[in-house]
Amino acid sequence: MPRQARLDAPGALHHVMGRGIEGISIFRSDEDREDFLTRLGFLCGGKILSVHAWALLDNHFHLLIRTGKQRISEAMRKLLTGYVVKFNRRYGRYGHLFQNRYKSILCEEDPYLLELTRYIHLNPVRAEVVKTMRQLATYPWTGHAVILGRVKREWQDVDTVLAYFGKRRKEAMRKYERYVSEGVGMGKRPDLVGGGFTRSMGGWSEVLSSRRKGEREASDERILGGGKFVEKVVKETEQRMKETLRWRKRVMDLKTLLKKVAKRERLEEEEVKGRSRQESVVRGRKVFCQVAVRKLGYTGASVARFLGMTTSSVNRMARPEEMTKLDTWDK
Numbered sequence: 001m002p003r004q005a006r007l008d009a010p011g012a013l014h015h016v017m018g019r020g021i022e023g024i025s026i027f028r029s030d031e032d033r034e035d036f037l038t039r040l041g042f043l044c045g046g047k048i049l050s051v052h053a054w055a056l057l058d059n060h061f062h063l064l065i066r067t068g069k070q071r072i073s074e075a076m077r078k079l080l081t082g083y084v085v086k087f088n089r090r091y092g093r094y095g096h097l098f099q100n101r102y103k104s105i106l107c108e109e110d111p112y113l114l115e116l117t118r119y120i121h122l123n124p125v126r127a128e129v130v131k132t133m134r135q136l137a138t139y140p141w142t143g144h145a146v147i148l149g150r151v152k153r154e155w156q157d158v159d160t161v162l163a164y165f166g167k168r169r170k171e172a173m174r175k176y177e178r179y180v181s182e183g184v185g186m187g188k189r190p191d192l193v194g195g196g197f198t199r200s201m202g203g204w205s206e207v208l209s210s211r212r213k214g215e216r217e218a219s220d221e222r223i224l225g226g227g228k229f230v231e232k233v234v235k236e237t238e239q240r241m242k243e244t245l246r247w248r249k250r251v252m253d254l255k256t257l258l259k260k261v262a263k264r265e266r267l268e269e270e271e272v273k274g275r276s277r278q279e280s281v282v283r284g285r286k287v288f289c290q291v292a293v294r295k296l297g298y299t300g301a302s303v304a305r306f307l308g309m310t311t312s313s314v315n316r317m318a319r320p321e322e323m324t325k326l327d328t329w330d331k
Helices: 030-045 072-091 109-121 159-165 169-181 197-201 204-212 227-250 254-264 279-295 300-307 311-317
Strands: 013-019 049-056 060-067 103-107
Touching: 013 072, 013 109, 030 049, 030 072, 049 109, 049 159, 060 072, 060 109, 103 109, 109 159, 109 169, 159 169, 254 279, 254 300, 279 300, 279 311, 300 311
Parallel strands: none
Antiparallel strands: 013 060, 013 103, 049 060
């Protein structure tokens, strides 16, 4: 069965998991872990994403993130590609480091933000990397100690989680710590590591109970959430896909798009692909990047190769806050 496209939307909450190929260690040393977290912090500093919870184990990682300026695929590509290149160089190895593509589940914020935060931060306890909650409170390779104020990671969003436990910070920290401790006896929680109806309902017993009552809920393996949330996400995704198909019917490839943009913006094709900083040319170049990336689904890297620009420049021009009025452009 072909794999389904990732689901994403501005501000969406994702549980992201990545594992080493054939179970190998992706973090061999503290230097590796700090490198990964530095890259993660850079993405947070650039408002590309925000991180609520995280855990690094030897052969896998968990992240609870919210997308920002860029799609999750773009953010994770920046994080993982850079890390793999540095890791391979450090250890004189070649090839893939991660098993297949990372897994991401789009999550309904209530009630899953807190549940997932607890689940993710208890990973070292379940793996017996740390033995007690006291040790976890100062353990540097999860976001738990950061929320408790014991470890400094300025890029981690701790306020969103603590806000659930009260306005007074110290009291909120105590309540949060107690909440996490109460999860130790819950075990592995398979209902929180994937999407779909069964997991969202809390297991087969809840599914069967719902069916006996004649209740039906929408479901999708890429989503962890209730039926109404699933319906909303799927509907929005289908609308975006239809919009992309509508644009693709008008523009089949980047060469055709270049001709259309140049004609519409009253420019020469070579001007769009050139380096001129003239306002009208920059606008044409920006329109090209936005249509190619946001409407047609091209990667920033492929557009950059076509235009002779850097990928970062293309992605910057295609950011949502940079969007020009395209609603009538293709008519």
